[in-house]
Amino acid sequence: MKCRGFRYCRVLTVEEAVESFVSCEGEARFLAGGQSLLPALNLRLSAPDLLIDISRVEGLRGITLEGSDLRIGALTRHVEVLHSPLVAEYAPLLARAARFVAHPAIRNLGTFGGSLALADPASEFPACVLALNAQIEIAGLSGRRRVAADDYFLGLYETALEPGEILTAVYIPAGRTWQRVCFDELSRRRGDYALAGLAAQATFRDGGEVLTALRLVFCALGSKPMRAQAAEAALLNTKVDAVAIEAAQHALSQDLSPDEAEDLSSAARLHLARVLLGRVAHALREGAC
Amino acid sequence: MSNASDIPFAKTTKYIGAALPRATAKRFLFGRGRYTDDIEVPRMLSAAFLRCPYAHARILAIDTTNARKFPGVHSILTGVDLARICRPWVGTLTHFAGMKSAPQLPLAMEKAVWSGHPIAIVIAETRAQAEDALEAIQVEFVELPAVVDALDGLNEHSALINEAAGDNLIYATQIEAGTIAQAFEDAEIVEADFIFGRHTAVTMEPRSILANFDPSTGRLDVHQSTQTPYQFQDVYARHFNLSEANVRVVAPDVGGSFGMKLHVYHEDMAVVGASIISGRPVKFTADRMESFASDIHARDHRVRARLAVSSEGILRGFDVDDVTGVGPFSTYPRTSVVEGNQVVRLIGAAYRVTDYRAALRVVAQNKNQMSQYRAVGHPVAFAVTEYLVDLAARKVGLDPFEIRRRNYLTQDMYPHTTATGYQIERLSLEICLEKLHEVMDYAAIVAEQERLRRTGVYRGIGIATYVEITNPSPAFYGVGGGHVSAQDGCILKVTQSGEIQCMISVTEQGQGTEAIIAQIVAEAVGTDIATVRVFTGDTDMTPAGGAAWACRGAGVGGETALQAGKKLKKRIVEVAGAILHCPAHHLTLVDGRIVDAQQHTRMTLRELAHLSYFRSDLLPAGRPAELTVAHHHGPSGFPFAFTNGIHGSLVEVDVETGIVKILKHWVVEDCGTVINPLLVEEQIRGGVVQGLGAALFEECRYSASGQLLNGSMADYLVPMACEMPDIEVYHVETPTRDTELGAKGCGEAGTAASSAAALNAVNNALSVFGASITQIPMTPERILRAIGAVG
Amino acid sequence: MLTTALLVTVMVNGESVQRFVEPRLSLADFLRRDLGLTGTHLGCEMGACGACLVSLNGSAVHSCLMLAVQADGLSVDTIEGLAESGFISDLQTAFHERNAMQCGFCTSGMLIAARECLAHGGVPSREEIRDALSGNYCRCTGYQSIVDAIETVAIARAEKEVGGPV
């Protein structure tokens, strides 16, 4: 299990990276943490001609508060998301989800941007970013642009990134004190990709009883992070009581129709999504996340 | 005054029975282990294999022209090249009457019979270059219909894997004892259909071999990650027509084996052949994908079983049908029928049951080969037995402990012959049962279970008994013509400074074989263990013997070392007597000192060695100091030693998700004399975890066309630290009287019944829903379906 | 595809080494084959077993999921270096005494994961220790002895900090 041959270059700026990509005659790939790319290379599932190592591009690092947004640089490691005081304060959903991402050694190298660029439907961060209504910053030949998370995830491993574009940072509206977030997932073993995962952000009014805004995003239940709008509708403007939760669980079949995968039938996967929805809704109501 | 050397070892407690850490394991903590893949030799080439992508296919043509031109490629060999120098092997033994299996060659010839079957070997300067060239080999295949499900394979219209055999039935056997019809008459009857999935060994170190043939001398030197070097010396010599004395097989550090590394694999034969043809050293280390596709798989049984029980809870008879799918052919040299054979012979072994019927069918399929893996057949036999015993208990209203109490073999019944003909010297079933009851704090956990159930938390408690075969005599393989040694040999030599070197044929894969042998030798000789060094795993260095299989290291290897040690001690005191002019029987050896009847030190072993080796002129004429002894020992008396014990498992089932959390596991085991409790306990724990993996996670899943669906470490779920519980281990000691040491074996006891205990525990938790599950692994989906949460 | 070898300089176990490497060479193969540091093992080459862990600039990473060229200018410590430096001698002793290894193939990775788990001080719970080992496969031990050994060291280190039993 050894990679096919390829050329390698290390770049120090975004511009250089894009340049190298465009001028490569064969297939080029960016290399960030390598925690998804290297397994694919080792298995010869992927065989680029050129690897462009962006891992030392300074401008892609760091977690900062910019106005009312939390900016997370693409090269931020999973472990930094897990321990960052800024993330804990302004995007606690990510800190909570990060615990479910892989194992310690993978979190030491894997990057936040890499996870979003790859857009594995079972990954935690894409679901969180969508639940948090974040903006994705992308750099290409023609400069930088921002894409709303809603418009970023297009399909199975498919995003708004065009070939040669780099995901540079993610801007997350800093969390408000009245917002509640919850992330939970079901997996066979600790650190495995989820059987079902759910990221949620909610706003409660009327003394914290009535749910007035909600984004529910599932991972591992479709070809991309799946927003569950029918379930959201069933919970909106309710006190998230047992009846409302049941209605939302019922409505979930309009949001999700998972394929059979691994050793789970589509019926079992939908069932697990419903169980998870029940647990997360309960936690949101109790503010117990 | 008694002669000190006559005191049985069991009464001295210096080393045998001591919880000593393993001296030789220290190098692992410094990164200084030496595994086969770590070894580099000059002019070495690396091998990679082209494998059949189909489960069953005819090979029309192989074109290697382009691939040969790739950088670094030395040569590419196909089936015909190796068939010229390798005699085919056939995985049958004569004591399994009527069994049939197709002859095998290193690489597929006209037909490939499983997805993963090697077709060509590339040898190149690096593994990466060999893999590059693989991609340029072109093969013309015609895909054939595949036999995937064992039952389908028995269908008369099924595709045939071995056309010459006429059907896909490799072996069938029946056992009838007593009057089964009567036993089931007027009895309560419980029954179930079981499915045992395929799983595999997933040793941390993949299989690896480095073959180095020297054409100038005809010498073959093989370093191989194996547990049975002598067996491979024999295989390579016979099948490649080499002088056996010129074949050396070394097993360096071995990163786990568990039975998986004692079978003959096509790749190993191809690598040896490639080295012979090329005259160069050739190394192959399986990558993990290759391991899943070619390391033997285990289990794969469908069992239908019934148990008759009287209304008082007395077990009356078992009726069992087992169909097992073993892959395209029977494994060499031990066959793939031993697993099934042990299933149908071990069911019910712990109980007073004389009426018994069982039928076994061993079927060929286009899947990877299935064969012996840790606890061969036992986990299946005891899951079936113990599930049915629990079911019977429920039917007649008894507690699981009580029904076992009423039906176990008891101390007054030994020696005992089971309904299936196994002769059992002595077990301690009832003692282990009561001990488990106590250490589990059974009443308390049952009360806790009931309390939690009212809060919607579903816990389950399960127990499962095992009776395990160890220390096998040639009755296992030898009588059927198998070149599998059941005896062991040991050489002890006193070094020039009075230390001891021990060369023994049992081998080390981390169990601690070398550590216990050192303990036994130090005890038997009467010397300081720090001066004893044990060497294993090299056919040039140690006597020939069976090495590691069927938990025989302590029982057979240990007895060999004990007797060798006693022989050496006798030699030493004889020499000392001659030097000291004192009758030898007045002398003995204590901590490396030669002492007399008054316990006075007369000389040290160091002094004796010095005189013997450097001043032989001072020894009495004609009495050279022969400070090297050899001893061989093979089991005699009972054909096998049987161990026993019982597992307890406490689980919590999330009935919404079907996810099971194992909270705690207990084992009370009896492996006879415990030589080193630290090591026995770790053997048990490791074994338990392999069984729990099988119970909940591990399964080789195949598509309808015979493709392995989850053959990678990301997709095949091995048990990891977070999912495994703490495991408490307790000992009861019933030494075998067939040997002086009294040790049986403990390597497989952990695996033998942990899956059964977990199965019973989950079923105990599900019983409130009127649900049950009889398939392992117990995946979330299967549990959800059992309780009807998913339709 | 022919790819030219690149010159890399890596600080390995405190010594600067320079080699020409093919870009496709993994850090694991570089350590094992080019430098003879065979204490780093390969069990899956896809990040799932933890046998190949090394310490990169102080944190545990999979050497199978990194190219040798990526380590250029960085500092890598393997089990050999950590063991010889004496940094993990208490862990080694505890593993040995508790027999927290059988075949030894997982041991280097376990020690490197253990070192990271205890790097922040304090006494982690058994659950936390198991969590820190969640990416480290061991087929032989059943994990308990490894957890025991790490716990023993954590307690001993904490006692040393405080200067007496806690």
Ligand SMILES: Cc1cc2nc3c(=O)[nH]c(=O)nc-3n(C[C@H](O)[C@H](O)[C@H](O)COP(=O)(O)OP(=O)(O)OC[C@H]3O[C@@H](n4cnc5c(N)ncnc54)[C@H](O)[C@@H]3O)c2cc1C
């Ligand atoms: C055993 C194992 C278990 C894992 N478990 C999980 C898990 O449970 N949950 C989970 O979410 N992940 C898991 N991962 C994946 C891990 O989180 C990866 O780190 C992550 O998916 C990719 O990040 P990376 O930086 O390593 O990307 P790389 O592997 O370097 O790159 C991945 C892809 O994204 C592209 N890319 C990377 N960065 C950028 C960028 N800034 N702009 C444009 N393109 C870019 C690359 O070209 C490549 O195609 C696991 C990985 C392993 C090996």
Ligand code: FES
């Ligand atoms: S070899 Fe790197 S994680 Fe398995």
Ligand code: FES
């Ligand atoms: S000791 Fe063998 S894999 Fe851990």
